[in-house]
Amino acid sequence: MLRVFNAMTHQKEEFKTIKPGIVSMYVCGPTVYNYIHLGNARSAIAFDTIRRYLEYIGYQVNYVSNFTDIDDKIIKAAKAAKVSEQVLTAKFEQAFDEDTAPLNIKKATVRPLATEHVTEIIDFVKTLINKGYAYESMGDVYFRARKFPEYGHLAHQSVDDLEIGASERLDDGALSKKEDPIDFAVWKGVANDASISWQSPWGAGRPGWHIECSVMAIKYLGDTIDIHGGGQDLAFPHHTNEIAQSEVYTGKTFANYWLHNGFVTVGDQQEKMSKSLGNFVTVHDLLKDVNPQVLRLMMATTQYRRPISYTETAMQDAENTLKHLTTAYRNLYFRLIDAKTESANTVIVEKIATFIKHFKIAMDDDFNVANAMTVIAEMATYLNVLASQTDRLIKENIEGLLSEYTKMLMVLGIDIEKESNFKQTSDEQVEAKINERASAKISKDYQLADKIRMELQAQGIILEDTPQGTRWHKE
Numbered sequence: 001m002l003r004v005f006n007a008m009t010h011q012k013e014e015f016k017t018i019k020p021g022i023v024s025m026y027v028c029g030p031t032v033y034n035y036i037h038l039g040n041a042r043s044a045i046a047f048d049t050i051r052r053y054l055e056y057i058g059y060q061v062n063y064v065s066n067f068t069d070i071d072d073k074i075i076k077a078a079k080a081a082k083v084s085e086q087v088l089t090a091k092f093e094q095a096f097d098e099d100t101a102p103l104n105i106k107k108a109t110v111r112p113l114a115t116e117h118v119t120e121i122i123d124f125v126k127t128l129i130n131k132g133y134a135y136e137s138m139g140d141v142y143f144r145a146r147k148f149p150e151y152g153h154l155a156h157q158s159v160d161d162l163e164i165g166a167s168e169r170l171d172d173g174a175l176s177k178k179e180d181p182i183d184f185a186v187w188k189g190v191a192n193d194a195s196i197s198w199q200s201p202w203g204a205g206r207p208g209w210h211i212e213c214s215v216m217a218i219k220y221l222g223d224t225i226d227i228h229g230g231g232q233d234l235a236f237p238h239h240t241n242e243i244a245q246s247e248v249y250t251g252k253t254f255a256n257y258w259l260h261n262g263f264v265t266v267g268d269q270q271e272k273m274s275k276s277l278g279n280f281v282t283v284h285d286l287l288k289d290v291n292p293q294v295l296r297l298m299m300a301t302t303q304y305r306r307p308i309s310y311t312e313t314a315m316q317d318a319e320n321t322l323k324h325l326t327t328a329y330r331n332l333y334f335r336l337i338d339a340k341t342e343s344a345n346t347v348i349v350e351k352i353a354t355f356i357k358h359f360k361i362a363m364d365d366d367f368n369v370a371n372a373m374t375v376i377a378e379m380a381t382y383l384n385v386l387a388s389q390t391d392r393l394i395k396e397n398i399e400g401l402l403s404e405y406t407k408m409l410m411v412l413g414i415d416i417e418k419e420s421n422f423k424q425t426s427d428e429q430v431e432a433k434i435n436e437r438a439s440a441k442i443s444k445d446y447q448l449a450d451k452i453r454m455e456l457q458a459q460g461i462i463l464e465d466t467p468q469g470t471r472w473h474k475e
């Protein structure tokens with residue numbers, strides 16, 4: 001039974017979906033004005049791992065994650081780069097894909113853009129005004145936070161505590177427009193000469209940030225969603241405001257489970273990563289030097305709520321682990337050469353079932369990937385033990401083990417089959433291997449000859465023996 005820590009109740013709860021077999025999941029996506037940094041990648045990896053595990057245990061996951069493509073930061077960055085907002089955001093939407101694909105982060109089922117939902121956002125704001133929860137003030141529209149009785153529950157703070165924080169944060173002269181300092185903007189009026197704006201009943205303007213997530217989550221997933229995810233820094237004000245708007249709009253609970261991922265700190269000083277601290281690492285830069293699967297493994301093996309400290313040591317450890325896992329896979333894979341085809345050894349079949357059971361027990365406990373990794377490491381040891389046995393192994397057992405091992409690693413976003421072929425073999429190296437195999441055959445070392453063929457096959461290189469010699473092609 002899967003149990004998840006719900007940030008709303010601060011408790012681990014049994015996970016039950018609204019519709020049987022289907023999970024609706026909304027995760028706040030990036031503001032596309034720059035390359036993503038390690039903190040963004042961490043959030044994407046954490047929720048991708050959660051999604052992959054839900055799929056592993058049989059759920060269909062409808063995963064919606066937005067791109068915030070209109071925002072003060074975007075307007076500022078576009079001005080600095082002397083391009084339009086659309087050109088800037090299109091560039092960084094594409095960069096997001098280029099940076100996340102090598103990390104094996106699956107694309108969301110739906111990836112809505114804020115700017116493509118402005119009509120719906122305006123209608124949503126109108127409803128909030130009609131219900132008496134929002135008001136227009138000098139071209140802006142604000143939400144009456146204090147009128148929503150559960151305001152602040154997710155942040156586990158009282159409205160008065162939050163109000164102190166809100167007043168401290170105010171810097172844009174909005175205070176004079178608000179009935180109450182805790183109120184927040186759902187629509188922002190802009191001057192007529194602004195580069196980007198939409199016509200609304202309140203004049204030219206653009207949506208506030210929080211409102212886009214409410215509108216898009218409800219539009220694509222329904223009034224109540226199963227899981228709402230995002231970084232822990234989003235609990236207040238972003239998620240707090242999403243809840244207030246959405247629940248006033250629908251009259252229903254917005255999300256049943258709130259999942260927040262922890263921070264990334266950089267270096268041994270454990271500083272939280274931020275631009276102002278100058279320890280801001282973009283994934284784009286990092287992937288120039290680093291195997292993406294090492295970065296994925298480093299991040300995917302820390303439970304999503306815990307902080308990750310990005311250090312050289314952590315990356316080195318992940319690299320060693322990945323090497324170890326890959327070697328175990330390859331060692332057993334090569335035993336397929338001399339494997340028998342007969343009914344599987346029941347001891348090994350039971351062993352596989354036990355690995356699966358322990359993996360699920362770990363992941364069912366609020367996605368405890370660290371314990372799941374221990375199970376995978378035990379499995380790698382077992383793969384090596386079997387591979388070193390001198391008896392002939394049974395094909396079905398080897399394939400069963402490799403398949404389950406591959407699936408578990410894929411939940412963590414590690415593609416072990418791909419990793420086994422990671423070093424691209426050059427044509428010269430292939431030719432050299434073919435010559436080595438030919439010599440082995442001449443000296444009747446068929447075991448070695450087969451091993452070379454399997455090794456090349458594992459790298460997608462297929463050999464074909466013809467009367468004229470050995471030909472080869474790539475799969």
Ligand SMILES: [Zn+2]
Nearest residue numbers: 028029213238
């Ligand atoms: Zn959001």
